[in-house]
Amino acid sequence: MPGEAQTVSAAAGGLGISLSYAPDGVGYKLLELPAELAEVLERDDAPVLTLTSSPAAALLKTADKTYSLRQKNTSNALILLAPVPQQQTAEGEDGPAAVGLHAIATVHETIELVPGTGEAAPAPVARGKWHEKFGRTR
Template sequence: MSSQPDAGVPLSHAPDGNGYKLLELPPDLLALLESENPPVLTLESSPNSAILKNGAQSWGLRQKNTSNALILLKSTESTTLSSSQMPTASLKAIATIHDTVELVSEPSEKAAPVARGKWHEKFARGR
């Protein structure tokens, strides 16, 4: 029989003031970063978003909102002034994240956009 009461793990809300963003990496970039010689990545701006580049490869950063919030937890251990003096484990919710950043592969050289006429001009030619 255990002498410790099973009261569960205390959870408290204790934001640490840091802003967190989760970055979703594509498998090919993750493999590069985990290799023995990880590449140097550069971050450049573009009209639509930021671009992460590695040589000829490039990825656009896109923000995605999540329907369910993600909560970051931090484990802590504290001693209470009780007779046992046993450390008590607890969890602190340090941040709540409502969006993530995903990397979308972008072509290294963008093709010129195809000129498209108005709808009625496009279909009037065939008559």
Template sequence: MSSQKDAGIPLNHAPNGIGYKLLELPPEVLALLESETPPVLTLESSANSAILKTGTQSWALHQKNTSNALIILEPSEGTASLSSSQIPETTLNAIATIHDTIELVSEPTGKPAPVARGKWHERFARGR
């Protein structure tokens, strides 16, 4: 019988200071990137967003806020002191919390992105 107690996996709040953004890829972009000959992607600026372009297609990048936060976890090794022995213990560190995603919206090549009409969540995101 083991003398160790199973107390689960400890979770620590340990932000690493890196800003993370979650990019939601449409199926057609994912297929392009996973193809045998992936295209070169470029980013260009427009009046209210960035534009991701390949040779023949383009997508506007839009920030979307979400009510469900995504927590990024990282495994970590630590030691727990049980009597006189040091036993390695796996822990998880919550290094970041994401409250918004970047969405790619297909748009016709050559046309500028439409100007935002001041949706409340877009105004709120600018203040973050």
């Protein structure tokens, strides 16, 4: 049943670690930031970011730079994990800490920021037989 946790136990150094599939229903999109933008956003005086659209692409703008957003699909899924919350005893006191993880989401694509001038970034050049046959339709 969707939304229900399913638990699997894995041995790690003789200890059992509970791993459960417990999707939280949130639609996650991961944004891959260029190193220069990540550094700027970590400062105390981080700039305001604006997300706009153009006829060819979605654009992320800072005061002095514009990035084009491009979706990258991958065959290797990224699984987002969250720690299992601490269990409560019957009297309401904290019990022993549970050792485990919830797999809350699986992500198959990321959003890449490509530095640009406000227009869509050019599509990457297809290479190899697979891209010649299938890459144009992605």
